[in-house]
Amino acid sequence: MVERPNFPFVIDEAHNPYRDCIQGLANEPITVLKLLADAGERLSANSPLAKLDEVTMAEVVTRLRDDKPRIAIIAGSLDHPAHLLDRDHILMAAARVWQNGGVPFTFSFPVICDGTAQNNIGQSYSLASRNQTAAIVNVNFEGHSYHAAYVLAGCDKSPSAVLAGLAAADVARAHRGNQAPVWALFAPAHVLKGGTIPAATAKALRGVGESARAAGHADLAEDIEENMHYILQCSSDEAFAGQLERALNLGLVDAATKRRLLDELAGATCHTKGGVCAFNGTGNSSRTLLAAFGLVPPELELLTDLPSDEAVMSGVDSLFGLLNKPAFRVSEILRRNFANLVRIHNATGSSSNILLHLPMIMRHAGFDVTIQDYRRVRQETPVHEIFAHSLTEGRDTFALAQQFAAGQHRGMESLYRVLTDLGAAMDLDAPTVTGGTWGDRIKDLTVPVDPTLGDRAVIRTRPIRPRSGVEVLTGSFFDNAVVKVSGMSDALYDHFDDHVFVVRYYENEAACNADFARSDLVEHLGRTEGLDAALIRAVVTRNGGNPDADHKSMLEKGWLSFAFIIAGQGPRAYGMPEMFAPSQNLRHHRILESSSILMTDGRYSGVTKGACIGHTVPEAFDGGGIGYLHDGDVLRLNLSSARIDLLERATFLGGEEKPLDPAADPGRAPLFAERQARMEDRLLDIAACNLMDGVTDAARGVVPLAVDRRATRRLLDA
Numbered sequence: 001m002v003e004r005p006n007f008p009f010v011i012d013e014a015h016n017p018y019r020d021c022i023q024g025l026a027n028e029p030i031t032v033l034k035l036l037a038d039a040g041e042r043l044s045a046n047s048p049l050a051k052l053d054e055v056t057m058a059e060v061v062t063r064l065r066d067d068k069p070r071i072a073i074i075a076g077s078l079d080h081p082a083h084l085l086d087r088d089h090i091l092m093a094a095a096r097v098w099q100n101g102g103v104p105f106t107f108s109f110p111v112i113c114d115g116t117a118q119n120n121i122g123q124s125y126s127l128a129s130r131n132q133t134a135a136i137v138n139v140n141f142e143g144h145s146y147h148a149a150y151v152l153a154g155c156d157k158s159p160s161a162v163l164a165g166l167a168a169a170d171v172a173r174a175h176r177g178n179q180a181p182v183w184a185l186f187a188p189a190h191v192l193k194g195g196t197i198p199a200a201t202a203k204a205l206r207g208v209g210e211s212a213r214a215a216g217h218a219d220l221a222e223d224i225e226e227n228m229h230y231i232l233q234c235s236s237d238e239a240f241a242g243q244l245e246r247a248l249n250l251g252l253v254d255a256a257t258k259r260r261l262l263d264e265l266a267g268a269t270c271h272t273k274g275g276v277c278a279f280n281g282t283g284n285s286s287r288t289l290l291a292a293f294g295l296v297p298p299e300l301e302l303l304t305d306l307p308s309d310e311a312v313m314s315g316v317d318s319l320f321g322l323l324n325k326p327a328f329r330v331s332e333i334l335r336r337n338f339a340n341l342v343r344i345h346n347a348t349g350s351s352s353n354i355l356l357h358l359p360m361i362m363r364h365a366g367f368d369v370t371i372q373d374y375r376r377v378r379q380e381t382p383v384h385e386i387f388a389h390s391l392t393e394g395r396d397t398f399a400l401a402q403q404f405a406a407g408q409h410r411g412m413e414s415l416y417r418v419l420t421d422l423g424a425a426m427d428l429d430a431p432t433v434t435g436g437t438w439g440d441r442i443k444d445l446t447v448p449v450d451p452t453l454g455d456r457a458v459i460r461t462r463p464i465r466p467r468s469g470v471e472v473l474t475g476s477f478f479d480n481a482v483v484k485v486s487g488m489s490d491a492l493y494d495h496f497d498d499h500v501f502v503v504r505y506y507e508n509e510a511a512c513n514a515d516f517a518r519s520d521l522v523e524h525l526g527r528t529e530g531l532d533a534a535l536i537r538a539v540v541t542r543n544g545g546n547p548d549a550d551h552k553s554m555l556e557k558g559w560l561s562f563a564f565i566i567a568g569q570g571p572r573a574y575g576m577p578e579m580f581a582p583s584q585n586l587r588h589h590r591i592l593e594s595s596s597i598l599m600t601d602g603r604y605s606g607v608t609k610g611a612c613i614g615h616t617v618p619e620a621f622d623g624g625g626i627g628y629l630h631d632g633d634v635l636r637l638n639l640s641s642a643r644i645d646l647l648e649r650a651t652f653l654g655g656e657e658k659p660l661d662p663a664a665d666p667g668r669a670p671l672f673a674e675r676q677a678r679m680e681d682r683l684l685d686i687a688a689c690n691l692m693d694g695v696t697d698a699a700r701g702v703v704p705l706a707v708d709r710r711a712t713r714r715l716l717d718a
Contacts, residue, residue: 007100010067012324013180017145018064028144029060032103039091047309049095060103069102069323071316072146074137074162076111082154082189082283083111084274085306089187092309093150096316105146109136114156114282114578114605115234119509121685123577127603128690130157130357131704134364137165141182142172148183150319155189155276155283159290160357163330167365170331171710181329185319185433186295187312188287190303191401192275194231194391201264202228204257208244211252219590220246227588229392233277235584235607236391237265242585245517273305278396280389281606285350289357291412292344293337294432298441301411302401321435328431331365336430338362338369338715340438342377343424344415346469348387349486351606352614355470356576359701363711371480371615371699373715375472381425384463385486386418393455400458408450413441414459417448422463465490473613475644476659477625480699481599481616485639487609492593496611497640500542500647501563501597502535503633504528507678509582509602512566516585516592522552525562530632536560538653539634555595562596563635567626568679569602570619571692571702580605583612597637599644601626603698611637613644615698621679622697628662628672 018025036055043050064070073093076083086108094104112129116122141149149166153159163184170182197205205228209221224243230236244258253261276283290296297318299311307315322328345354355371362369388395404411416438420426428439449459467490473481485493504525506512518524525531536554537547545559554560564586566579579600586592587610597611601619604612620627625646634647636657645659652658662668683691694705703711 007069007102007320009324011069011147011180013067013178015178016067019067024145025061025064028105029057029064031105032060033057035091035094035104035106036098039095042088042091043095049092049099049309049313052095052098055098063101063103069097069148069320070146071097071102071104071148071150071319072141072144073097073104073106073150073152075106075108075152076154076158077108080111080113080154081192081270081274082276083152085190086152088306089152089312092307092312093316096313097150100316100320102320105144107140109133109158111154111158112156115277118238118578118605119513119581124575124686125690126578127157127356127571127576127702128692130161130360131692131695131702133158133161134165134168137162138168141166141169145179147180148319148323149185150316151184151186153186153188153286153290156286157282157353157357159186159188159286160361163290163295164361164364167330167334167361168707170329171364171366174331180324181326183319183322183328184295184330185297185315185322186290187300187307187315188276188290188296188303190273190275190305191284191398192277193271193304193398194233194278194396195269195271197228197232198264198268201261201268204261205240208247208253212247212250215250215252217250220250223588223590231278231391231396232265232269233279233391234269235277235279235281235605237262237269238581238584239588240265242513242517242581243588246519249517249519276397278398279391279607280348280350280387280397282351282353283606284397285345285354285606286357288344288348288350289341289354292341294333294430294438296412297433298410298413302404304398304401304405318433318435322433328433328435333431333433334362334365335367335715336427339377339381340427340430342374343381343383343419343426344412346378347383347385347415347419349385349389349468349484352470352482352484352608353603353606355482355615356603356698356701359699360703362715363701363703363707366711366713367715368711368713369715371472371482378469383419383424383468384422385465385468386415386422386460386463388458388460388464395456395458399456403453403458408453409448409457409459410445413445414448417442417445418459418461421448421461467493471639471642473642473644475646477628477646477661477663479617481613481644483611483613483639484608488611492611493639495558496597496637498638499561499636500539501561501635501637502528502531502539503563503565503629503631503635505629505631506564506566507568507675509566509569509577509579512564512582513585516582516589521591522555525555526551528631530630534653535632535634552591555591558594560595564596564598565626565629566598566600566602567620567629568675568682569600570621571695571698573601573619573621573679574682575686575690575692576602576698576702578603578605579612579614580608583608583610586610586612599626617697617699619697620675623663625661625663627675628665628668630668630671633662
């Protein structure tokens with residue numbers, strides 16, 4: 001059992017609103033009493049946390065008046081699977097705060113599930129909710145004058161939002177000068193165990209594949225079979241939905257059968273304890289972000305269930321150990337660990353969404369950080385990929401957590417150790433919430449990963465490949481965009497490096513999804529406006545193919561390639577939804593995956609794999625060049641030089657490649673004006689209170705303009 005420490009101090013600050021204003025001292029004690037009463041009733045009598053002394057109104061008032069540590073235990077809403085165990089965790093933490101002489105409070109915030117919001121209007125509220133959550137957390141934390149936060153971090157973008165809200169409070173307090181800074185510690189939600197396809201459902205899916213093969217659609221049969229190797233998660237369910245829609249359009253299943261199979265898959269997907277999905281999407285990438293920043297103590301980093309009493313006690317004790325130490329304030333930990341985080345993000349192949357959330361966090365903390373700072377660190381200190389995450393080979397995040405619990409690695413500490421041993425420029429003097437540095441945490445870690453794990457190890461001590469992370473692209477018609485190169489196989493990367501594509505333009509993902517599911521897809525693509533025999537010959541020849549082959553062969557071999565452009569999805573146009581469904585439909589469609597890329601001014605789910613380019617700046621709504629493209633345009637992708645260019649058609653047909661900006665072509669202005677009008681009309685789909693009107697672009701984190709103006713400190717000079 002963890003010993004009960006003695007924390008005799010009060011918080012060192014000039015202003016205590018609970019002493020200097022009677023109203024808070026009158027209002028808040030009853031909330032503390034109720035929280036501790038619930039803890040006393042719900043915690044096991046055998047738990048050391050159940051021993052709560054002096055829980056009286058007089059004692060609460062005294063502690064508040066005397067400026068004892070006021071700790072906010074921050075949690076999420078219970079309609080999100082990641083937060084199903086929050087109430088028990090809250091009570092455990094509250095009890096330990098009280099035992100340590102502090103005053104526990106709790107508040108929760110709404111959390112939108114990006115899975116639930118996928119492929120519908122909910123995604124237009126998702127990123128907006130991140131900024132609102134940051135504001136909500138800041139309002140509650142500042143309004144009730146808490147000193148520190150013990151955060152039950154959940155999924156998707158909410159951990160970044162909470163961190164940003166706390167960082168903003170820290171910046172404001174530094175300016176006021178009469179209150180202590182903000183300290184915070186994060187306890188990420190447990191990992192959700194992946195589901196298993198029921199035997200009868202699996203048999204039926206194989207039957208659909210056999211029917212597809214017999215009807216001459218071997219590509220669909222192989223796609224279904226491949227998807228059945230994945231652990232059952234909402235992400236693989238989405239792929240099945242696309243494949244069954246293709247089967248329906250081919251007449252291989254009826255609508256009732258499709259519906260029944262999807263219902264059976266849905267009912268078998270999530271474990272009843274909930275948690276963060278086991279794929280390495282934005283949820284687990286956010287866990288990685290928090291841990292890489294040094295904000296997570298090791299005992300709470302990778303859970304598979306409710307944490308133990310000892311883990312919570314140790315975590316709360318670590319938080320108390322930071323109090324009254326300015327070197328461990330939130331903004332200072334962020335500053336010192338920024339470059340470390342970039343390197344860890346690249347080494348672990350994490351979500352491209354982090355390239356939105358990282359600048360957002362840092363700008364809330366007052367630092368003038370953009371996507372170019374990420375790119376600079378990535379280029380100056382490249383790292384190898386050392387994360388062998390797989391949803392088909394028993395190396396998902398649940399397996400990672402099981403290995404962690406068995407002592408076969410030490411999570412983030414192992415990642416820091418491996419990268420350091422490989423020569424990466426990790427800052428081991430940076431502070432963490434353990435009260436020491438990364439150097440302190442890994443100095444005894446001589447074997448970062450149990451060698452007996454062999455191929456079952458998720459964290460590898462030897463590089464998987466030198467290519468890693470998320471690349472920032474530029475080009476002739478945009479300032480920057482991102483592509484998750486860690487989500488591309490080496491073969492796909494090499495194939496699409498220095499490759500040309502024919503544009504197919506869409507103003508929404510539904511139209512793109514409908515095309516991907518067509519029974520006559522090959523013929524339909526061949527009817528693309530502007531795609532004539534001369535262009536086909538020029539593109540196929542440029543891509544090293546046989547221009548006399550049939551269209552299906554050209555597509556299957558990746559000679560005739562398409563760039564599916566989904567524009568009008570940026571923050572100001574439509575809330576920057578994730579284009580997850582089309583990315584899954586492309587990734588799990590053999591013909592499309594081998595031949596085509598996606599590009600959008602929206603974003604993608606963190607689990608997205610394949611050639612998916614997003615976050616294009618400027619977005620179409622703001623006059624960005626992506627909004628001026630049209631069917632039949634030719635794009636050249638050069639991954640090794642991180643560029644995408646629109647090529648002038650006439651010179652391309654003549655054998656030369658001349659980049660151009662379509663926005664500079666006056667002949668395209670009427671088309672863009674029509675699209676702009678439709679984008680304006682689509683804004684009415686979204687409630688006015690949730691429009692992302694006054695925000696920065698994706699390169700600056702899509703933050704409110706007031707936050708952007710306050711971000712004035714240079715990171716290296718602060």
